[in-house]
Amino acid sequence: MIIPGKKGRTLNVAFGKIAIMLTIFLISSFAIIIALFISLYFKSLHDEARARKTITELNLINKNYKTEIETLVLENKAQTEIIEALNEESESIKTTLIELQELEAKVRSLMNNSGTSLNPSRGGVSLNSSLTQEVKKSIESFSDLIVQLDNYNAQQRRLPLMLPCIGQVTSYFGYRSNPFGRGSREFHSGIDIANSQGTPIYSSGDGTVTYSGWLGNYGNTIIINHGNGYESLYAHNSKLLVSANTSVKRGDKIALMGSTGRSTGPHCHFEVRYNSKPINPFNLIKGGT
Numbered sequence: 001m002i003i004p005g006k007k008g009r010t011l012n013v014a015f016g017k018i019a020i021m022l023t024i025f026l027i028s029s030f031a032i033i034i035a036l037f038i039s040l041y042f043k044s045l046h047d048e049a050r051a052r053k054t055i056t057e058l059n060l061i062n063k064n065y066k067t068e069i070e071t072l073v074l075e076n077k078a079q080t081e082i083i084e085a086l087n088e089e090s091e092s093i094k095t096t097l098i099e100l101q102e103l104e105a106k107v108r109s110l111m112n113n114s115g116t117s118l119n120p121s122r123g124g125v126s127l128n129s130s131l132t133q134e135v136k137k138s139i140e141s142f143s144d145l146i147v148q149l150d151n152y153n154a155q156q157r158r159l160p161l162m163l164p165c166i167g168q169v170t171s172y173f174g175y176r177s178n179p180f181g182r183g184s185r186e187f188h189s190g191i192d193i194a195n196s197q198g199t200p201i202y203s204s205g206d207g208t209v210t211y212s213g214w215l216g217n218y219g220n221t222i223i224i225n226h227g228n229g230y231e232s233l234y235a236h237n238s239k240l241l242v243s244a245n246t247s248v249k250r251g252d253k254i255a256l257m258g259s260t261g262r263s264t265g266p267h268c269h270f271e272v273r274y275n276s277k278p279i280n281p282f283n284l285i286k287g288g289t
């Protein structure tokens with residue numbers, strides 16, 4: 001029964017039981033489908049929100065990565081610059097090493113020309129070996145050179161290269177007329193340097209005093225052994241200041257000038273011997289200092 005309003009006619013409709021059941025079923029099904037759609041709609045909304053959130057998070061992570069990559073790129077660039085600078089410096093050091101080795105070669109050449117036999121340089125910069133190896137090689141070579149120069153200096157200091165006193169050379173090495181004989185000639189085995197009595201006499205080179213005392217015509221005499229076959233002799237002294245077996249350095253005061261022995265006035269007879277044979281002292285003095 002359907003009643004539209006106060007003035008309308010009442011409508012009577014009859015429904016069968018099956019029709020009612022069917023209607024209820026349809027309505028229920030419709031309601032369930034609607035509910036399902038609503039549920040799916042809300043679920044999709046929820047999923048979308050979650051997806052958005054994930055995207056935001058991923059964007060943030062991505063941004064962080066970008067920043068990190070930018071930092072790394074900058075660092076990489078800075079390190080590349082440092083490496084380039086180090087490479088340049090390394091090349092410059094190698095060039096300097098080559099210059100040093102050239103200098104060393106010059107020193108060795110000068111020393112060899114002076115009659116000293118030196119070992120050859122150990123240098124020679126190889127562009128393939130490491131800089132550290134090159135520097136080590138150069139240091140070894142220079143150390144070797146220093147040792148050799150030191151030996152050379154010691155050898156030079158030992159040679160009788162210095163005139164033993166201040167004064168005038170009155171007689172040279174070689175044959176001369178005999179100052180004690182009329183017209184006769186004699187061999188003069190050294191040089192005579194005259195000055196006043198008491199003038200200091202110095203050692204001509206480093207060495208060891210092997211004789212200090214009276215020696216016949218030489219008077220008060222000092223003999224110094226310089227090694228390598230060299231000896232020096234200082235004669236006619238008024239006073240001897242060092243005794244035998246004393247080590248002396250070049251320039252040490254060893255005696256005072258006098259006129260003892262076979263002498264015509266105060267002077268120093270300076271004699272240099274090589275392998276016991278007198279040689280001209282000026283041969284060494286000219287070639288030395």
Ligand SMILES: [Zn+2]
Pocket residue numbers: 171188190191192268269270
């Ligand atoms: Zn003499």
